[in-house]
Amino acid sequence: MARILTGIQSSGTPHLGNALGAIEPGIELSQKKDAESFFFIADLHSLTSLKDREKRQESVNAVAAAWLALGFDANRNFFYRQSDIPAVCELNWYLNCFTPFPMLANAHSFKDKSDRLANVNAGLFTYPVLMAADILLYDADFVPVGKDQQQHLEMTRDIAGALNRSVGAEILKLPESVIREDVKTVPGTDGQKMSKSYGNTIDIFSPAKLLKKQVMGIITDSKGMDEPKDPDSCNVFALYSLLASADGIGEMRENYITPGYGYGHAKKELLNLINEKYGAAREKYDLLTAKPQLIEEQLVAGAEKVRPIANEVLGRVKNALGY
Ligand code: ADP
Numbered sequence: 001m002a003r004i005l006t007g008i009q010s011s012g013t014p015h016l017g018n019a020l021g022a023i024e025p026g027i028e029l030s031q032k033k034d035a036e037s038f039f040f041i042a043d044l045h046s047l048t049s050l051k052d053r054e055k056r057q058e059s060v061n062a063v064a065a066a067w068l069a070l071g072f073d074a075n076r077n078f079f080y081r082q083s084d085i086p087a088v089c090e091l092n093w094y095l096n097c098f099t100p101f102p103m104l105a106n107a108h109s110f111k112d113k114s115d116r117l118a119n120v121n122a123g124l125f126t127y128p129v130l131m132a133a134d135i136l137l138y139d140a141d142f143v144p145v146g147k148d149q150q151q152h153l154e155m156t157r158d159i160a161g162a163l164n165r166s167v168g169a170e171i172l173k174l175p176e177s178v179i180r181e182d183v184k185t186v187p188g189t190d191g192q193k194m195s196k197s198y199g200n201t202i203d204i205f206s207p208a209k210l211l212k213k214q215v216m217g218i219i220t221d222s223k224g225m226d227e228p229k230d231p232d233s234c235n236v237f238a239l240y241s242l243l244a245s246a247d248g249i250g251e252m253r254e255n256y257i258t259p260g261y262g263y264g265h266a267k268k269e270l271l272n273l274i275n276e277k278y279g280a281a282r283e284k285y286d287l288l289t290a291k292p293q294l295i296e297e298q299l300v301a302g303a304e305k306v307r308p309i310a311n312e313v314l315g316r317v318k319n320a321l322g323y
């Protein structure tokens, strides 16, 4: 049975971009019959940038609730919190000693983050080694990630290969990345890529009023009601197209070129579609976040399930290294 593994950072509440770009494709992958999925919340990684304990804990709950609310079956799969398996930190150390310094110094994401962030700590620098430990600790076969994480996957393979060569045995399994080429970049309310860091998100799990405000606030050009409009350069239409059926998209295209149809109408249609698609998930999300112990139970049970696997792999590594 193929083992699929991916980590999700706990840094805020998932938005429409995260749902369409990562959560829904992940859930779809986890429904394959001949695969088992290991999805975990990377709460140790989030400490590199998020120091506030309450915010971090809230985000663990928000991220877990989003996955469960959107339909991830935690019972059939493996769903856990990174920090519940401290073996990952021990493996991280062993891997550190097989990681060439220049490899980390040349990582795109480190360069990008160290240019942007005020606090450049060593955790940020060794981030890819902990990520390698996350993956190698569970003998993962496939790791679905966005394009920005591809280099981290190459590093994981390099580090595992270096350790294997050093001990002269295939102790660690080399994983393959699965890059989501077909997933479109979801635009935000200002037309740039939707991202927490740009403040342009559509928060599908926020209260109805706020969600409405975000959708009605999507930026468009200033064409009046009676002018025909260009769907292909409109952000509202782009978002609508990501959610609607082919027929729905066709109808909306007609509306755009027909005078008398305004952006306000299109935004209302978009809001209806979002509510239709995510209404039930939002109810479930509210239920879960109102009772964080329900989430905690799932995560604790998940940790129990993965611990023996982690210990077995760590044991193999320690044995090979002579500890
Ligand atoms: P953010 O940019 O809001 O901080 P993250 O970097 O935490 O989001 O992204 C988490 C996951 O969601 C990643 O796998 C990423 O590829 C996906 N994702 C984030 N934003 C988008 C988007 N606008 N369109 C498609 N996928 C996205």
Ligand code: TRP
Pocket: 005, 006, 007, 008, 009, 042, 045, 130, 131, 134, 135, 143, 144, 145, 149
């Ligand atoms: N670095 C990943 C991200 O920012 C999250 C992550 C942590 C991860 N550990 C992982 C992804 C292991 C895949 C496998 O999106």
